[in-house]
Amino acid sequence: MKKPGNKILRIRGYALALIFIGMGTMYLGVFFREYQWVFSIFLLIGLLPILLSFVIYFWVGLISTRAVTVQCPNCEKHTKILGHVDFCQHCKEPLTIDKELEGEEFSLDYNVEHRRKKAIDEKNAENEK
Numbered sequence: 001m002k003k004p005g006n007k008i009l010r011i012r013g014y015a016l017a018l019i020f021i022g023m024g025t026m027y028l029g030v031f032f033r034e035y036q037w038v039f040s041i042f043l044l045i046g047l048l049p050i051l052l053s054f055v056i057y058f059w060v061g062l063i064s065t066r067a068v069t070v071q072c073p074n075c076e077k078h079t080k081i082l083g084h085v086d087f088c089q090h091c092k093e094p095l096t097i098d099k100e101l102e103g104e105e106f107s108l109d110y111n112v113e114h115r116r117k118k119a120i121d122e123k124n125a126e127n128e129k
Protein backbone atom coordinates (compact mmCIF):
# COMPACT_ATOMS: atom_id res chain seq x y z
CA MET A 1 0.00 0.00 0.00
CA LYS A 2 1.23 3.46 -0.86
CA LYS A 3 2.05 5.59 2.14
CA PRO A 4 -0.35 8.49 2.57
CA GLY A 5 1.33 11.82 2.01
CA ASN A 6 1.17 15.23 3.56
CA LYS A 7 -2.39 16.55 3.59
CA ILE A 8 -1.73 19.92 1.99
CA LEU A 9 0.22 18.26 -0.81
CA ARG A 10 -2.53 15.69 -1.28
CA ILE A 11 -5.25 18.35 -1.58
CA ARG A 12 -3.09 20.24 -4.09
CA GLY A 13 -2.69 16.99 -6.01
CA TYR A 14 -6.47 16.59 -6.24
CA ALA A 15 -6.83 20.19 -7.45
CA LEU A 16 -4.24 19.57 -10.15
CA ALA A 17 -6.02 16.38 -11.22
CA LEU A 18 -9.27 18.35 -11.54
CA ILE A 19 -7.60 20.82 -13.91
CA PHE A 20 -6.47 17.92 -16.10
CA ILE A 21 -9.95 16.36 -16.04
CA GLY A 22 -11.43 19.71 -17.07
CA MET A 23 -8.92 20.22 -19.87
CA GLY A 24 -9.43 16.64 -21.02
CA THR A 25 -13.18 17.17 -21.22
CA MET A 26 -12.72 20.39 -23.19
CA TYR A 27 -10.33 18.62 -25.51
CA LEU A 28 -12.92 15.89 -26.18
CA GLY A 29 -15.30 18.65 -27.25
CA VAL A 30 -12.98 19.48 -30.15
CA PHE A 31 -14.05 16.22 -31.82
CA PHE A 32 -17.59 17.56 -31.93
CA ARG A 33 -16.75 21.06 -33.08
CA GLU A 34 -19.03 20.68 -36.10
CA TYR A 35 -21.94 20.57 -33.68
CA GLN A 36 -21.72 23.92 -31.98
CA TRP A 37 -24.06 23.04 -29.09
CA VAL A 38 -22.26 19.75 -28.24
CA PHE A 39 -18.95 21.61 -28.31
CA SER A 40 -20.40 24.26 -25.95
CA ILE A 41 -21.64 21.59 -23.55
CA PHE A 42 -18.20 19.97 -23.41
CA LEU A 43 -16.63 23.36 -22.75
CA LEU A 44 -19.10 24.05 -19.94
CA ILE A 45 -18.64 20.61 -18.36
CA GLY A 46 -14.87 20.99 -18.65
CA LEU A 47 -15.04 24.38 -16.99
CA LEU A 48 -16.68 23.04 -13.83
CA PRO A 49 -13.74 20.96 -12.46
CA ILE A 50 -11.36 23.78 -13.36
CA LEU A 51 -13.43 26.27 -11.38
CA LEU A 52 -13.66 23.77 -8.54
CA SER A 53 -9.89 23.37 -8.51
CA PHE A 54 -9.48 27.15 -8.20
CA VAL A 55 -11.78 27.05 -5.19
CA ILE A 56 -9.67 24.21 -3.73
CA TYR A 57 -6.43 26.13 -4.34
CA PHE A 58 -7.93 29.14 -2.63
CA TRP A 59 -9.07 26.99 0.28
CA VAL A 60 -5.64 25.33 0.59
CA GLY A 61 -4.14 28.81 0.73
CA LEU A 62 -6.44 29.64 3.62
CA ILE A 63 -5.86 26.47 5.63
CA SER A 64 -2.11 26.44 5.07
CA THR A 65 -1.89 29.75 6.95
CA ARG A 66 -3.43 27.91 9.89
CA ALA A 67 -1.16 24.88 9.55
CA VAL A 68 1.72 24.55 11.98
CA THR A 69 5.23 24.62 10.53
CA VAL A 70 7.58 22.23 12.26
CA GLN A 71 11.01 20.85 11.67
CA CYS A 72 10.82 17.19 10.77
CA PRO A 73 12.92 15.11 13.19
CA ASN A 74 13.64 12.61 10.45
CA CYS A 75 14.86 14.70 7.49
CA GLU A 76 15.31 18.01 9.41
CA LYS A 77 13.43 19.96 6.77
CA HIS A 78 10.52 22.26 7.58
CA THR A 79 7.08 20.92 6.91
CA LYS A 80 3.50 21.97 7.51
CA ILE A 81 1.21 19.92 9.72
CA LEU A 82 -2.52 20.09 9.21
CA GLY A 83 -4.67 18.80 12.01
CA HIS A 84 -3.12 16.89 14.88
CA VAL A 85 -1.29 14.28 12.87
CA ASP A 86 0.13 14.60 9.39
CA PHE A 87 2.99 13.36 7.28
CA CYS A 88 6.21 15.17 6.49
CA GLN A 89 6.08 16.84 3.05
CA HIS A 90 9.56 15.58 2.23
CA CYS A 91 10.13 12.15 3.75
CA LYS A 92 6.53 11.22 4.69
CA GLU A 93 7.50 10.67 8.28
CA PRO A 94 4.35 10.63 10.42
CA LEU A 95 4.36 13.64 12.73
CA THR A 96 2.15 14.84 15.56
CA ILE A 97 1.83 18.15 17.38
CA ASP A 98 0.42 16.44 20.47
CA LYS A 99 3.11 15.76 23.04
CA GLU A 100 0.88 13.08 24.55
CA LEU A 101 0.90 11.06 21.37
CA GLU A 102 4.64 11.16 20.79
CA GLY A 103 6.07 7.72 20.39
CA GLU A 104 2.63 6.19 19.97
CA GLU A 105 1.94 4.02 17.02
CA PHE A 106 0.79 6.31 14.27
CA SER A 107 -2.88 6.39 13.42
CA LEU A 108 -5.04 8.78 11.43
CA ASP A 109 -7.62 8.20 14.17
CA TYR A 110 -5.86 10.96 16.08
CA ASN A 111 -7.32 13.50 13.69
CA VAL A 112 -10.71 12.65 15.12
CA GLU A 113 -11.22 14.53 18.37
CA HIS A 114 -12.88 11.83 20.49
CA ARG A 115 -10.59 9.04 19.29
CA ARG A 116 -7.54 11.16 20.06
CA LYS A 117 -8.89 11.91 23.55
CA LYS A 118 -9.47 8.21 24.09
CA ALA A 119 -5.92 7.37 23.03
CA ILE A 120 -4.48 10.04 25.33
CA ASP A 121 -6.65 8.86 28.24
CA GLU A 122 -5.59 5.27 27.70
CA LYS A 123 -1.97 6.28 27.64
CA ASN A 124 -2.31 8.35 30.83
CA ALA A 125 -4.10 5.48 32.56
CA GLU A 126 -1.23 3.19 31.64
CA ASN A 127 1.34 5.63 33.02
CA GLU A 128 -0.49 5.82 36.33
CA LYS A 129 -0.27 2.10 36.93
Ligand SMILES: [Zn+2]
Pocket: 072, 073, 074, 075, 076, 077, 088, 089, 090, 091, 092, 093
Ligand atom coordinates in the same frame (compact mmCIF):
# COMPACT_ATOMS: atom_id res chain seq x y z
ZN1 LIG B 1 10.80 14.67 6.92
